[in-house]
Amino acid sequence: MTRTKIVALIVAVVGSLLYVHSYLNPPETWESHNKKGVKAFQASHFAEAEKHFIQALELAETPPLNNDRLHFSLYQLAEIYRIQSKFAEAELILKQTLEVDEELLGPEHPNVAFGLNNLASNYRVRGRYEEAEALLKKALKVLEDSLGKEHALVGNILEHYAHLLHKMDRAEEAEKLENRVQAIYSAQGMENQ
Amino acid sequence: MGEGMETLRLLYIAIGPGIGIAVFVYYSNKLGREPANLVLKSFFLGGLAVLPTYYFEGVAGQILGMQDLHEHSPLFWPKTLLYAFVGVALAEELCKFLFLKAFIFDEREFNEPFDGIIYGGMIGCGFATVENIMYVLPHGQEVGFLRMVTAVPGHAFFGIILGYFMGRAKFSLNGARHLMHGLVVVVVLHGIYDTAAFSNAIWSIYLIFAIILLGIYLGLKAKRELEKLAAVIELSAKQYFPLKGRKKDVPLHLRDIRSLLSKGKLVPEDNLVDKKSGKIKSVREIFSAKIISQYKGLPKTPFSGMPVKLFLIFYQMTFGFYLYFWFLGNYRDFASYKKLKLNPELLALGLFICTILPYFVYGLLQRISGFSFASGSVADISFNLGVAAIESSFLYFQFHRFSSYMEKKLEKSFSVPLVILSFFILSGLKKVLLPTTPFYLFWEMVLIFIQGSVLAFVQRDLNLYWKIENERNMH
Numbered sequence: 062m063t064r065t066k067i068v069a070l071i072v073a074v075v076g077s078l079l080y081v082h083s084y085l086n087p088p089e090t091w092e093s094h095n096k097k098g099v100k101a102f103q104a105s106h107f108a109e110a111e112k113h114f115i116q117a118l119e120l121a122e123t124p125p126l127n128n129d130r131l132h133f134s135l136y137q138l139a140e141i142y143r144i145q146s147k148f149a150e151a152e153l154i155l156k157q158t159l160e161v162d163e164e165l166l167g168p169e170h171p172n173v174a175f176g177l178n179n180l181a182s183n184y185r186v187r188g189r190y191e192e193a194e195a196l197l198k199k200a201l202k203v204l205e206d207s208l209g210k211e212h213a214l215v216g217n218i219l220e221h222y223a224h225l226l227h228k229m230d231r232a233e234e235a236e237k238l239e240n241r242v243q244a245i246y247s248a249q250g251m252e253n254q
Numbered sequence: 255m256g257e258g259m260e261t262l263r264l265l266y267i268a269i270g271p272g273i274g275i276a277v278f279v280y281y282s283n284k285l286g287r288e289p290a291n292l293v294l295k296s297f298f299l300g301g302l303a304v305l306p307t308y309y310f311e312g313v314a315g316q317i318l319g320m321q322d323l324h325e326h327s328p329l330f331w332p333k334t335l336l337y338a339f340v341g342v343a344l345a346e347e348l349c350k351f352l353f354l355k356a357f358i359f360d361e362r363e364f365n366e367p368f369d370g371i372i373y374g375g376m377i378g379c380g381f382a383t384v385e386n387i388m389y390v391l392p393h394g395q396e397v398g399f400l401r402m403v404t405a406v407p408g409h410a411f412f413g414i415i416l417g418y419f420m421g422r423a424k425f426s427l428n429g430a431r432h433l434m435h436g437l438v439v440v441v442v443l444h445g446i447y448d449t450a451a452f453s454n455a456i457w458s459i460y461l462i463f464a465i466i467l468l469g470i471y472l473g474l475k476a477k478r479e480l481e482k483l484a485a486v487i488e489l490s491a492k493q494y495f496p497l498k499g500r501k502k503d504v505p506l507h508l509r510d511i512r513s514l515l516s517k518g519k520l521v522p523e524d525n526l527v528d529k530k531s532g533k534i535k536s537v538r539e540i541f542s543a544k545i546i547s548q549y550k551g552l553p554k555t556p557f558s559g560m561p562v563k564l565f566l567i568f569y570q571m572t573f574g575f576y577l578y579f580w581f582l583g584n585y586r587d588f589a590s591y592k593k594l595k596l597n598p599e600l601l602a603l604g605l606f607i608c609t610i611l612p613y614f615v616y617g618l619l620q621r622i623s624g625f626s627f628a629s630g631s632v633a634d635i636s637f638n639l640g641v642a643a644i645e646s647s648f649l650y651f652q653f654h655r656f657s658s659y660m661e662k663k664l665e666k667s668f669s670v671p672l673v674i675l676s677f678f679i680l681s682g683l684k685k686v687l688l689p690t691t692p693f694y695l696f697w698e699m700v701l702i703f704i705q706g707s708v709l710a711f712v713q714r715d716l717n718l719y720w721k722i723e724n725e726r727n728m729h
Contacts, residue, residue, distance in 0.1 A: 069356030072349065076306020083309060090321070127322055 091120040091130055098137065107145050114138045128165055135161065139179070148187050155180045171214065174203040178218055181225070190229045197222045216245035261391065263695055267398035267573075268390035271406040272383030274572030278579050279375035279414065281564070282477065284557060285488045288372050292363050296373045299357055300380025300413065303349040304388070307342075314341030325454060338448035339441065347440045350377045350413060354420055355433070365515035366541060367421035368484035371477050374417015375410060382409035402575060403610065408447060408466050411473030412440045418476035425522060425541035443469055459614070467603060474582065474599050482549040487512055487541065489552045494526035494540065505529050508545075511537060557587050557724070559717035562710045569706035570699070574684070577645075578606050580709070584652060584716065591723070592659070605648045612641050629688050638685035646678040653712060660719050668711045680705040 087093075098113030118134040121127065135158040142151035159176040166172055177200035184193035197218060204215050219242045226235035280293055315321065318333045318341065358364060358373045386406055390398040419436025423429035443465055450461035486508065493505035506514070506526070514520040515537065522537045568576040582602035589598050616637055620626045627633040653670045660667040684701040691697060 063356070063360075065352070066356045069352045072306050072352060073302055076309050076349075077302065080305040080309035083312060088316075 089116065089120075091117050091134075094120065095134075095137070098141075102141065107141060111138070111141045111145070114141055128161070132158065132161060143183070148183055152180070152183050155183055169203055169207055171204055171207050174200040174207075174214075174218065177203070178221060182221065185225050185228065190225060193225055194222075194229070197225060211245055211248055213245065213249050216242045216249075219245070264390050264395060264398065265387065267395055267402075268386040269383050270571045270573060271402045271575060272379045272386055272410070274568055274576055275382075275407065275410040275579075276376055276379035277564075277568055277571070278576065279372060279379065279410070281560065282481075282583075283368060283372060283484065284481075285484055288369060289363050292358065292361060293372065293376055296354070296358055296376035297380035297383075299353040300350060300377035300382075301384035303346070303353050303377070303381050304384040307345045307349045308388075310345045311342055314345070320452075331453075334452050335445075335449055338452055339445035342448045343441050343444035346381070347412065347416065347437060347444055350381060351416060351433075351437050351440075353377065354416065359420060359424060362516050362518045364421075364424060365512045366484055366487050367425050367543070368480040370417035370419070370421020370424065371414055371480050372417070374420055375414040375473075378410040378413015378416070381413070382406040385409070402573065404462055404466055408444075408469055411466075411469040412444055414473035415443070415469065415476055416440050418473075418480060421480055422543060425538050427536075427538055427542070429538075439472075443472075463610070463614075467606070470606075471599060471603060474602075478586075478599075479543075479546065482546050483541075483543065485552055486545045486548045490545070490548055492548070493529040494535070495529060496520070497525050497527065497534070508540065511540065553727070557591065557720040559720040560713060562713050562717070565713045566703070566706050566710055569709065570703055573698075574702045574705060577709075578602055580713075581605055581648065581652060584656065587720075588656060588659070601648075601652075605645070608644050608648070609641055612637070612644070629690075630686070635686050639682045642678055642681035642685055645681055646674050649677060650674045656712075656716070660715055663719055663722050664715060668715050673708055673712060676708045677705060680708065 094113045094117035098110045098117060101107075101110035101113060114134065114137045118131075118138055121130040121134040135154055139151050139154040139158060142148070142154060155176065159173065159180060162170065162173050162176050177196045181193040181196035181200065184190070184196065201215065201218050201222065204212065204218055208214060219238050223235040223238040223242065226232070226238065276297060280288070314337060318337050320333065320337055320341075323330055323333055354374060354377050358377075363369070364373065382405065386398070386401055389401060389405075416436050419432045419439070423432035423436070426432055447462060447465040447469075450458040450465070488509050490508045493507055494511065495505055496502055511520060511526070515522070520537060522541075525534050525536050526540065527534055565580070568580075579602075582598050585596065585598035585601055588594060589596055627637075650670065653668075653673060657667055657670050680701055684698065684705065687694065687697060687701070
């Protein structure tokens, strides 16, 4: 048997076996983990969904870095932790999301304000009201500076803030905020008309 | 439509074109047929070559991060070029080359340079067919129809080009140089094709078609050259004395040498003595491209025509795409026999361009103007009938010419206006048939069958004509 024949035989046999193996066991990708995670989530298999979202996040964190994927995975994971009431784990992820947003978009970007709001919600649920308030104040400032004081999204944060103040038994302050929210929404409604 | 039927339909779309071109390649040798088992072996080797190359392409794609590569990323072009030329083109062509060299090249039946065209073409068609199945089954019929005019003829003709160099290499004193040339040519063509395909740029589709047309042109040119060489081997009067064996004093024609090669009684390295000059030459030298110069002095090459049933199978299997090859083959036969001053390849290319290009221009105009004509609208039907008219005009001029030769020999030859009118109506119907029509593919197939049957009348008369001419030449 000639050398060329031996090489060709090895290529044919080994190459085909490797292909069949890879076809039967396709490597997991960011997309495949997300797909499986969403499927498990829809079937209310939250633990399984969490496992896939963690693996998707790990893949999103490996270079070459894709920020859209990273952000999406962090958000998915934070959400699945929230649904399972794993607030401590969710806090870590929300902090990481905030860091990514601040680094990518800058500390004054509206998305950073939403990140702060999400983290504040996490603290509020866990009774860490002072920390939550500080974050909401910061979020409010960022949004007011970037979108203006009368923007509907500012109203959204104010609503959350008012809810927190009620929890903190500061009904008077909460009422003031609620009036402001009402004014913003009314103005928006007038504009829409 | 049930899932099973849908899979069968897609399978038909996937394998039809590859097998159609393979049959065209197989029957393109008018002077003899290669053994079916070796031809099938080449076809299956081509199909087998898909598996290792796909594994390699997957690994190369992962290493280069092709899945995550964004067209605006700084490394987009270097990585795309590297992946297209090395990850895909080199891998695929090298694997075809390796299998052809290892399992076919040394076969005794590979006994003249033209055989390279057959076996190379078969490897290419086998590769195209299996690859097509892997693309069409998951991605649907649109991909199948697009690949029918791009990747499938691409692989088939790259295979023919590779086979041309293999054939030259086996019967030449500097075989390694021919092998290297062949590999470089097909890798470059394939690499440019893949770069265009992966770049996803607006101009990609034009470059893809340009490369496919170039591949078809070079493949047909290569085939034509080795056909001449095969005719010389078959018909040359030159004789050689063998230097070994019992019948040393019996002179051999070139076709005898070819026959002894296939029986294993001679090998390409064996020497023979030229009866006239007394010079000693190896079979490699005798069968080298130099002998093409004898082609002009040969008697008129006999033509066998093509069985009508076979023509209908080709036509149906390739969704009518075989028309281009048939058109080319007919012109070639007459140009060669009647010594006509026309270029068959250019005319076939003209037919191809004039019937494919309008669709791109039409699509482009709609994109630019932002106005799209709905399928079945008057504008859309007029456009499709226009293309059918162009197609029919090309055939009209060819048939008109042929019928002038045939009517002198045949008692009653086919009616050109009737055939052309029928062809035009069927072609028009086929083009305007809405894909939303119930059992669309079935009706499409029926129209193709009737269209093929109309052309079969021409094929029947051509067969009669060649039979009469061959008998006349023999007398």
